[in-house]
Amino acid sequence: VSELARAAWTSRFAIETEATTRFAELARRLHASGAPADLADLALRASRDELRHAAHCQRFASLHGAAALEPKTHLVEYAPGSLSPSQRLLYEVVAQCCVAETQSTATLVTLLSAAKGTELKAVLQELARDEVQHGRLGWAYLAWIRDRQDLRFLGALLQPMIAGSAGPDMFNPVSPEADSQELLVHGVLPLSTRQQLYVETLETVILPGFAEFEIDTTAARAWLQSRCQQAAHPNA
Amino acid sequence: MKIRKLFKILVLGGATLGLGHCGGGATPSPGVGTNPDSGVNSGNPNPDAGSPGGRGGPVGW
Numbered sequence: 001v002s003e004l005a006r007a008a009w010t011s012r013f014a015i016e017t018e019a020t021t022r023f024a025e026l027a028r029r030l031h032a033s034g035a036p037a038d039l040a041d042l043a044l045r046a047s048r049d050e051l052r053h054a055a056h057c058q059r060f061a062s063l064h065g066a067a068a069l070e071p072k073t074h075l076v077e078y079a080p081g082s083l084s085p086s087q088r089l090l091y092e093v094v095a096q097c098c099v100a101e102t103q104s105t106a107t108l109v110t111l112l113s114a115a116k117g118t119e120l121k122a123v124l125q126e127l128a129r130d131e132v133q134h135g136r137l138g139w140a141y142l143a144w145i146r147d148r149q150d151l152r153f154l155g156a157l158l159q160p161m162i163a164g165s166a167g168p169d170m171f172n173p174v175s176p177e178a179d180s181q182e183l184l185v186h187g188v189l190p191l192s193t194r195q196q197l198y199v200e201t202l203e204t205v206i207l208p209g210f211a212e213f214e215i216d217t218t219a220a221r222a223w224l225q226s227r228c229q230q231a232a233h234p235n236a
Numbered sequence: 237m238k239i240r241k242l243f244k245i246l247v248l249g250g251a252t253l254g255l256g257h258c259g260g261g262a263t264p265s266p267g268v269g270t271n272p273d274s275g276v277n278s279g280n281p282n283p284d285a286g287s288p289g290g291r292g293g294p295v296g297w
Contacts, residue, residue, distance in 0.1 A: 104295055109242075127297075
């Protein structure tokens with residue numbers, strides 16, 4: 001369990017340090033594109049938040065025996081290079097905020113309700129509060145941009161965007177170790193809970209959110225259904 | 237907390253954020269804020285920009 005917890009906090013450290021750079025870049029691009037200053041400011045604040053989150057992750061990784069961690073600062077854009085600059089910016093905001101940060105918020109509030117230790121609880125509370133703002137940034141940007149830009153191109157791109165957020169391990173077969181309830185004490189969701197939460201957040205928050213903006217979610221829903229079926233019947 | 241409540245908190249809550257004024261300084265130039273391609277340097281100068289089909293950011297938690 002400790003090994004899985006160490007791997008989780010180490011991976012989080014890498015993701016949080018990269019998010020520091022990503023949000024700073026988003027802030028610059030939002031400002032340059034003429035988006036509301038409040039949104040660019042929110043992205044800049046998110047960049048600072050992520051730096052603080054990374055420090056927490058580093059501390060918990062060290063508590064579980066991780067050696068010195070190197071921050072991940074090299075940024076690779078998520079969006080297809082074939083899109084226009086404004087479409088790429090929109091893709092980046094949606095992938096980071098509407099998908100990844102919205103999923104993170106769901107995970108953090110779930111972890112928070114199961115957390116026991118005072119220090120872990122305080123950190124999860126702090127992070128959950130921040131992630132709400134990071135998620136809102138994406139939905140706020142969609143609300144602002146919908147009258148200025150055609151959002152329909154996103155429909156065909158939601159599937160790879162969402163698949164990328166799941167990562168390679170999300171739908172792995174659940175082993176007893178990866179599903180140990182003891183992981184919760186260390187701030188990590190057992191894998192089956194993680195899978196259920198990921199699907200529930202897509203089905204009840206993210207995909208309905210995109211539908212609110214009239215973005216076609218058909219392909220994304222089909223992908224999700226097929227992944228769920230594969231996970232339920234891995235040998236079929 | 238029921239996860240579906242996040243729809244109200246994030247999606248609907250986000251819709252009311254940041255719609256007050258445009259960026260780019262106190263006196264935005266004409267067109268800024270109305271045409272999303274009008275901003276200067278809104279693309280990413282990073283040579284690693286883009287992937288053929290697009291991808292998503294990993295969920296860290």
